[in-house]
Amino acid sequence: MRQILNEVTERIRERSAPTRKAYLQRIEETLKRARGSDRMGCANVAHAFAAMPENDKFRIIAEKAPHIGIVTAYNDMLSAHQPYEVYPAIIRDEARKHGATVQVAGGVPAMCDGITQGEPGMELSLFSRDVIAMSTAVALSHDVFDAALLLGVCDKIVPGLLIGALNFGHLPCVFVPAGPMSTGIDNTTKSKVREKFAQGLCDRDELLASESAAYHGAGTCTFYGTANSNQMLLEAMGLHVPGAAFVHPHDGMREALTRESVRTVLSNIQGRRFTPIGQLVDERVIVNAIVALLATGGSTNHCIHWVAVARAAGIIIDWSDFSKLSQDTPLLARVYPNGTADVNEFQNAGGPSFVIRELIEGGYMHADVSSVVIGGLRDFCKKPVMFDNELTWIDLPEESPDETIVRSPRKPFSASGGLRLLTGNLGRAVIKTSSVPEDRMIIEAPAIVFHAQEELLAAFERGELEKDFVAVVRFQGPRANGMPELHKLTPPLSVLQGKGFKVAIVTDGRMSGASGKVPAAIHVSPEALASGPISKIRTGDIIRLNAIVGTLNALVDQDQWNARSLQTMTEAERNNNGHGIGRELFGGMRGNVRSAEEGAVTWL
């Protein structure tokens, strides 16, 4: 095991000792209880199973059959979640074959960030994670289950389901993915058409045709954004059936993998080994997830979400942990926006199994951890295949079959991981370096301050941005307006970067996991509305972003800087973010939310 891996894991263990101990004690207490149908009152039990077939009731109550709760994020809006419509029937059928019973415990909401990108709805996106966590708790609070299957793939849905499930840490849980969309037009072509449209070089019909050719069917979008980063991290945490992440929704093996998830969760109940999720997800498993994120240039959103996930298990991490691990974690995968390959090509080149094997063998990951399968994390280094109509796992080739997509630590794409912590007189921020061109890693240019992404887009339309500049887009933090992703700024800024201008974004907001080639210092904490120094910046100040050494500064005379007052949002700006699209309902979360570096949690 590498020294930094051990060092960071130990310091997290130390920092988390009191909260983790209390968390594990609560699980121990809960595990002492009798199972739901024996423990709860007759009326409770009768209500719980009233609508089940008579023989299922008999099996649960008299035969003590294992009872599985499904928490599902099915809806028709996310292409990634649409396949889940039929999953409960498959799960019920498989469970019955093994003498178990199933109920859909509840559904959770799921927002598609692609639909809300650049729209007011995006201001609900981050908070929807904790709504999903609460909805997971509402579902599992019926408290009659021996295990749970969690159906969700996209951005805030997996973190929300995981946070919710960790509040029922006494249950064995398995995540059930549904797989990626088949490849449409490639992501680079898609981005080029967007840049043409941003310059008025093509019309809306051409742009719509291009977007529809990219997003054309069921399954997760094929860029390596937050959704597919979720899948990578769940594999690295051992919470999937091994290798289940990136198999197409309508590939014959998909149903076999879903059925295997039922057998897997049952094997956790029926005594072969019992691994409740709250015990499985320990400090080493959280560190493994961070390493997997860094080694693949995953979504910057996980610098927020995984802090919240860890906290739900009593584990406290911060951006220094990500940064320290990043220094020693090699970049082993290049998947768009960190390269040109999409997630299907990544899977064909070896996918998560190849990356996990290489990281374990190189000592970059903890191998001695529990997982939902009996072989532990080493079982996640193999590839699932169908053989004689049976699901089995085979070893991957020793060498990478495509070194433009996946590599071993002996020849990494870069010696350090794809994310960096930035510090300086503007606070703390993160940047995804794995998709920034070498010659754009250091940007020093005058600031232009915006209080809304629409202001920047309008300035671009007026032709006012044809120069070197740093776009300071502030009052985009969680307290201000729910910390939306500002991914719509990528096409115009990419056009300007393509023209040779040195441009960057500095924001207390987020970018999409699919953003990347324009240097973006994001999640600036403290945010502007929390009196963060980002609110001192004036248009014209020189901003220096150095992603190589990890600094972000306003180059303003110290006395002047100290004398500066903090800018505030105007009444109109505050009103704009507080109403419409249901934003009124999220006022409590905006008022209670912690900083981005504290996971933007709303429940502490």
Ligand SMILES: O=C(O)[C@H](O)[C@@H](O)[C@H](O)[C@H](O)COP(=O)(O)O
């Ligand atoms: O974090 C993410 O990965 C994004 O939120 C992603 O889920 C979202 O859908 C993007 O907006 C997709 O990219 P385009 O907007 O470029 O299609």
Ligand code: SF4
């Ligand atoms: S990856 Fe993003 S755009 Fe695609 S379905 Fe999921 S949330 Fe929507």
